[in-house]
Structures are given as structure tokens and as C-alpha cells.
Amino acid sequence: MFVLIALVLTFVLPDTTTFAASDAAQEEGTVGKRARPAARADGAQKQQGWTADDTAKKASGDTNSPDYVWSANRNESRITLRGAVPSEEDRQTALGMVKAHFPDLTVEEKVEVVETGLPREQWLAAVSFGLQQLAQMTKGKVRLTDGGLTVTGQALNAEEYGNIKKALAGTLPAGLTLKADGVRPPVADPFMFQADLGPNSLSLAGSVPSENAHKTVRDLSRQLFARPGLDDRLEVASGAPTDWDEAVAAALRALSRLETGKVALTGVSVSIEGVAPDEGTAVAVAYQLRRDLPERFSTSESIKWKKAAAPLNFAPRAMPSPDLAATVVPRIKPIPEDSRRWRSGALPPLIPLRTER
Structure with a gap:
């Protein structure tokens, strides 16, 4: 009988060790939760200590602190x-x-x-x-x-x-x-650059992205153009497109092969116009500019070339005028066959008349 009661108590009553472990765990958890605010308080005290130290340094005239x-x-x-x-x-x-x-x-x-x-x-x-x-x-x-x-x-x-x-x-x-x-520097929108080549001078106007770029453009201009005068009116500005320096160098090299002309960059659009010494140079300049420009830049060309004209008469004192000898023609087109015959004195074919019956 005693043994049976002992077995019943063993299965029905909870183990005291289990209760102890559970209580310990709960206490430990509670202690842990309470410890965290204490840690924050310590940190706050430490932070207050730093602030006090900084204030003391400032009040004492210590200017080595980076906080002033x-x-x-x-x-x-x-x-x-x-x-x-x-x-x-x-x-x-x-x-x-x-x-x-x-x-x-x-x-x-x-x-x-x-x-x-x-x-x-x-x-x-x-x-x-x-x-x-x-x-x-x-x-x-x-x-x-x-x-x-x-x-x-x-x-x-x-x-x-x-x-x-x-x-x-x-x-x-x-x-x-x-x-x-x-x-x-201030923003230039659109970002513009222009070089104008005259008979005796080169004019630069517009924007450059930096002083270093300004110097590079000036040095390249002195190297490419044998002109006594250089009118530099460039200003530093922000907003230059990517690869701007390469585009300007390509444009100036193309312009240097013309006798007179102008090249302009507006954003990523490049235009060139002017007068070449001959037709071959005009074609080569247009090809060179398209080849040398960075991919994102577009270009348009309007290049003319010179053709010497015959004097008006052959009298000893009749010399061709400089303007006439340097007549600028934008294109050379073949003369139509019919037009050549008429100018040589040949008459155009007769059209037979219709006779009414």
C-alpha cells in the first residue's frame, strides 16, 4: 500500500527540480531585461561625460578640439x-x-x-x-x-x-x-563652344569646363593655327558633356585645314563651315571630323572650295581681280550634254510642225 501511494505521488506531483529550473529561467530572463536599461544608462552617463569634457575644453580655450x-x-x-x-x-x-x-x-x-x-x-x-x-x-x-x-x-x-x-x-x-x-563654376545650358577662323586671327568664345581645359584649348590653338592673333573669350562653366575635350580637339583639327571658317559645339552637336583650298580638302575635312568625333556627338558640314576663274580679257594690263580669281563655288556639277551643244553654236533639233488635214 505504501509503495502504491508513493508511485501515485511521483506521477501526479510536479518535480521540484523542474519548478526550480523554470523559476531560475524566468528570473534570469527578468534580470537580463533589466540589465539592458542599466547598460543604456551607463552609456548615457558616458555620453554625458564626453559632452562635459568637450564643454570643459571649449571653456578652457582648448582650440585643438575639432568641435569648435x-x-x-x-x-x-x-x-x-x-x-x-x-x-x-x-x-x-x-x-x-x-x-x-x-x-x-x-x-x-x-x-x-x-x-x-x-x-x-x-x-x-x-x-x-x-x-x-x-x-x-x-x-x-x-x-x-x-x-x-x-x-x-x-x-x-x-x-x-x-x-x-x-x-x-x-x-x-x-x-x-x-x-x-x-x-x-556656374552651369551653362546649353554648353557652347565656338572657334572662328579669319584671314589673320582665330577667335575663341563660349564655355570650357575648367581652367586646365582652358589652357589645353589655348595651347592646341597655338599649335594648329599659324595666325598672328588669338582672341580668347572663353569662360569656365559647369555642364560640359562627356568627352567634350576630345570633341573640341577633333573640331579644331578639322578647322585648321580650312583657309577660313567656323566650328561650333552646342551640347553634343557639332557644325563646321568654311572655305577649303580645293575640293579634295573639303571632302577630307568632313570625313576627318566625322571619324574623330566621339560616338555620342553628331556633326553637320557646309564646306566650300575655291576655283580659279579665267581673266575677263587677255590685254597686257588686264589682270584677274583677286575676288574673281578666288570665286567660291559650293558644288561643281557636270554641264548637260544638250547645254554644251547649244553653247558651242549647235542648234537644238527642230520639232516638226503638225499639218492639219
Whole structure:
């Protein structure tokens, strides 16, 4: 009987070890869930510690920290100021500079006063210099970081682009160094280039994608054209199509084989017109241009050639005029057979008359 009761209790009552394991698992899970917020709290304390350290560095005048930043960001209708200023007085002074440079823009100011070891005059001079460059852009940003200046954006026009580049390459305010120059030229749409070859000069006008490209075009022009004058009116702009430099080089080489003429690039369309010394050269120039242009460029040609004309009479003093001796004909077409007979004196065949019966 005792044995039977023991067996019943064994099967009916749950194992105490199972309950213990389950409770331990639940406790462990609870402990784990509670431990995570503790970890976040530790991280938050650590983060607060970093912020406090940074604030202490700024307050002590430690400018080696990269966190002392002031920036001005301009778009079409607004300019936003962010970062730190040395004092309330400097904040007001910088704000006055901004309003003077951008009287028509809305100013959004998000700055805080944080002491710095930089001399006041030096910091204000750097801000003024940066704002002068930003005023010559349609959109852009100037950023001061511990005496280093970063300038990015797009210039208003080619003249302003040149002014910004000259200023950044020149003497900067005391204590200021240029960290990065990301200023882009204005966009030209469509992107146009033209070379006009006259009897005594070559004129270049339109846009080039960079100063390096400008120099390359000038050097190639001096190499290809034996002309005493070079009128260069090219301006740097953004928006050049891919393989623009190859297309311009091909166009200039083709133009150099003409006596006078013009080549123009508008986007990816190329046109050439002018006068060749003979028919063979005219045909060769058209073929050469089509062969040398990159695939995405299309071309149209209108090339004429010269044909010497006979003098009007054979008197000793009657010399052919230069204009007549260089008559330009666009095409040479064969004279019809009937026309040749008539000019030689032969009469055209008679048409028999019909007789009425």
C-alpha cells in the first residue's frame, strides 16, 4: 500500500527540480531585461561625460578640439548660421555682417556662445572673409573649424567664380588656412563652344569646363593655327558633356585645314563651315571630323572650295581681280550634254510642225 501511494505521488506531483529550473529561467530572463536599461544608462552617463569634457575644453580655450565650428549655409532664399561664437558681442557682430552681405535673405540663427582661445579679431576676420565668398554664390556653404576654412557651392557667374578662385588662392586673413575648396563654376545650358577662323586671327568664345581645359584649348590653338592673333573669350562653366575635350580637339583639327571658317559645339552637336583650298580638302575635312568625333556627338558640314576663274580679257594690263580669281563655288556639277551643244553654236533639233488635214 505504501509503495502504491508513493508511485501515485511521483506521477501526479510536479518535480521540484523542474519548478526550480523554470523559476531560475524566468528570473534570469527578468534580470537580463533589466540589465539592458542599466547598460543604456551607463552609456548615457558616458555620453554625458564626453559632452562635459568637450564643454570643459571649449571653456578652457582648448582650440585643438575639432568641435569648435561656425558655419553659414546659403540657398536661394535663406541663410542658416550654426555652431559656436566666442561671445555675445561677436555673435551680434557676425549677424550684422550676414545681414549686410545678404539683405534680401531670411537669416536663421542657431548658434551658441562658447569661449575660444582664438583672438577675437582673427575669428571675425575669418567670418568676414568666408561671407565675402558666399555672397558670390547662388548656393553654398562656408565652414570655420579651428582656424580652417572650407568653402563649397556654385558661383553666380563666370566673373564671380574667377573672383572666388583668386581670393582662395591668394593671401588669407591672419591665422586662417584653407582646408578645402569645393566651389563650382556656374552651369551653362546649353554648353557652347565656338572657334572662328579669319584671314589673320582665330577667335575663341563660349564655355570650357575648367581652367586646365582652358589652357589645353589655348595651347592646341597655338599649335594648329599659324595666325598672328588669338582672341580668347572663353569662360569656365559647369555642364560640359562627356568627352567634350576630345570633341573640341577633333573640331579644331578639322578647322585648321580650312583657309577660313567656323566650328561650333552646342551640347553634343557639332557644325563646321568654311572655305577649303580645293575640293579634295573639303571632302577630307568632313570625313576627318566625322571619324574623330566621339560616338555620342553628331556633326553637320557646309564646306566650300575655291576655283580659279579665267581673266575677263587677255590685254597686257588686264589682270584677274583677286575676288574673281578666288570665286567660291559650293558644288561643281557636270554641264548637260544638250547645254554644251547649244553653247558651242549647235542648234537644238527642230520639232516638226503638225499639218492639219
